[in-house]
Amino acid sequence: MRTSRQLAAAALLAWAVGTGAAFGNELVIARPVSPAAMDPGFLREAATIVDNIFDTLVLRDQDMKLVPGLAESWSAVDDTTWEFKLRPGVRFTDGEPFDAAAVKFTLDRILDPAAKAPTISYIRTIAGVDVVDEHTVRIRTTAPDPLLPTRMSRYPAYIVPPKYLQEVGPEAFARKPVGTGPYKLTEFVPDDRVVLEANPDYWRGKPAIDRVVWRPIPEATARVAALLTGEVQLIEGVPAEMVDAVGQSGDADLIQVKNGGLTIYLGLKSAAKPLDDVRVRQALSLAIDRKAIVDNLLRGLATASGTPVGAHDFGYLPVEAPAADPAKAKALLAEAGYPDGFEIQMQAPRRYINSAEVAQAIVQQFAAIGVKAALDIPEWSVYSQKVPAGQQAPVYMLGWGSTQTLDADAATYAILRSGEPYSTVSLPDLDTLLDQSRRTIDPAARAEVLHKIQTLTAEQVPVIPLYQEDSLYAKSKSVDFVGRPDARIPVYDIRLH
Numbered sequence: 001m002r003t004s005r006q007l008a009a010a011a012l013l014a015w016a017v018g019t020g021a022a023f024g025n026e027l028v029i030a031r032p033v034s035p036a037a038m039d040p041g042f043l044r045e046a047a048t049i050v051d052n053i054f055d056t057l058v059l060r061d062q063d064m065k066l067v068p069g070l071a072e073s074w075s076a077v078d079d080t081t082w083e084f085k086l087r088p089g090v091r092f093t094d095g096e097p098f099d100a101a102a103v104k105f106t107l108d109r110i111l112d113p114a115a116k117a118p119t120i121s122y123i124r125t126i127a128g129v130d131v132v133d134e135h136t137v138r139i140r141t142t143a144p145d146p147l148l149p150t151r152m153s154r155y156p157a158y159i160v161p162p163k164y165l166q167e168v169g170p171e172a173f174a175r176k177p178v179g180t181g182p183y184k185l186t187e188f189v190p191d192d193r194v195v196l197e198a199n200p201d202y203w204r205g206k207p208a209i210d211r212v213v214w215r216p217i218p219e220a221t222a223r224v225a226a227l228l229t230g231e232v233q234l235i236e237g238v239p240a241e242m243v244d245a246v247g248q249s250g251d252a253d254l255i256q257v258k259n260g261g262l263t264i265y266l267g268l269k270s271a272a273k274p275l276d277d278v279r280v281r282q283a284l285s286l287a288i289d290r291k292a293i294v295d296n297l298l299r300g301l302a303t304a305s306g307t308p309v310g311a312h313d314f315g316y317l318p319v320e321a322p323a324a325d326p327a328k329a330k331a332l333l334a335e336a337g338y339p340d341g342f343e344i345q346m347q348a349p350r351r352y353i354n355s356a357e358v359a360q361a362i363v364q365q366f367a368a369i370g371v372k373a374a375l376d377i378p379e380w381s382v383y384s385q386k387v388p389a390g391q392q393a394p395v396y397m398l399g400w401g402s403t404q405t406l407d408a409d410a411a412t413y414a415i416l417r418s419g420e421p422y423s424t425v426s427l428p429d430l431d432t433l434l435d436q437s438r439r440t441i442d443p444a445a446r447a448e449v450l451h452k453i454q455t456l457t458a459e460q461v462p463v464i465p466l467y468q469e470d471s472l473y474a475k476s477k478s479v480d481f482v483g484r485p486d487a488r489i490p491v492y493d494i495r496l497h
Helices: 004-016 100-111 163-168 172-174 220-228 241-246 278-287 288-295 327-335 355-368 380-386 409-416 427-440 442-461
Strands: 026-031 058-060 066-068 071-078 080-087 125-132 136-141 183-189 193-198 211-216 235-236 253-259 263-268 300-303 343-345 371-376 395-401 462-470 471-476
Touching: 026 220, 100 136, 163 172, 193 462, 211 371, 211 380, 220 235, 220 371, 220 471, 235 380, 263 278, 263 355, 263 409, 278 327, 278 355, 278 371, 278 462, 288 300, 288 355, 288 462, 327 471, 343 355, 355 371, 355 395, 395 409, 409 427, 409 442, 427 442
Parallel strands: 026 211, 026 235, 343 371, 343 395
Antiparallel strands: 058 066, 071 080, 080 136, 125 136, 183 193, 193 211, 235 471, 253 471, 263 395, 263 462, 300 462
């Protein structure tokens, strides 16, 4: 039997009139969410939009190789010092010059403990930043850090203008950011639109597309309808039930990047009962039928996983997702002193592929082992603020990954290391391994440490990995865009025809 949502989707497709509207040299992109703020050092969401406003010292090309960005070259001076030679003649879009002082200012403001930056996990290995001269900067690390160049390719390492930020203050900067990137912000209306215009003086050359409008359309079916009726030309987050219909519409192209999305997991506040008992955590994991969720609710558009690390990441260990075993789960609960189960609060956002429906299915699967989970589905704008502040429910759904670094460190450290803003985990043995992974230079030895992290995570279940999503986009026939494993949408590389 077709659900009401499927019928609505079919109806929308039936009256969609195609993508033949004339846009001129403008690209309109629809996203599931609106940014709350756009300071790249204090993001609580994906960097999709700010990625087009700012630059990093290091970039990734289409083959995911590190290439020069605002830094023309970099090299290791010694085991704990990296030197970056900066590109001369670059300016922020307000005219302020880019130089070594801007790099130092950018990193120092995130490393300042008083700032409480939610993105600090990614650059916590930095001990200090030294200006050598106008176009040379040295970054010192607390221990050998093989990932330092990679860390300079993603947030929070987007370089910001010191003078402008200090003049307007952080709140104003988050509303009207200025970078050196291919586009400059001209309009930001939360929950309505973000408008970017091409930077004619961009150091890589003026972008081919003059104007970009990012529109939040939270309801997935409405996003697809907006594409098929010509209101937008590119959308993120195609709903699972409309994948086939979009591909067969003749008016749009579906873009699927296998394992190109986030790993969806259940975070656990394991400091308090009953989640402080590993047997309880194991029981909750065994209650979940990941295969049924992937096959039925996600229509195969994800891969069940037993690790938070993505398949494209360095250090990935293919930990098999545990098969559902309610009988064993009940036995573990009884052994832990909960033969009749328990009650607990759970939260999940409408942010990922059918994530609310997945959460509801998990609640039912928990009930089958006697765990009564009261599910709350908050608005993403609220939820994304509460999680790094530690104000979420004891069991909470989140999507995480290392899409911009393609390294297991980004997929694990921020959510597993005790004391990090997005971590509710406290396992000393795991902390030791996570710290060791950040100071191990030899790639083979480091991969071994990363494998141990994933093995220990599977045993102790400080978080419950569920599956890694595929990235799903849809676009007008007039747009040349190919999805990337790092989940970026670099408008500079997109062409309209």
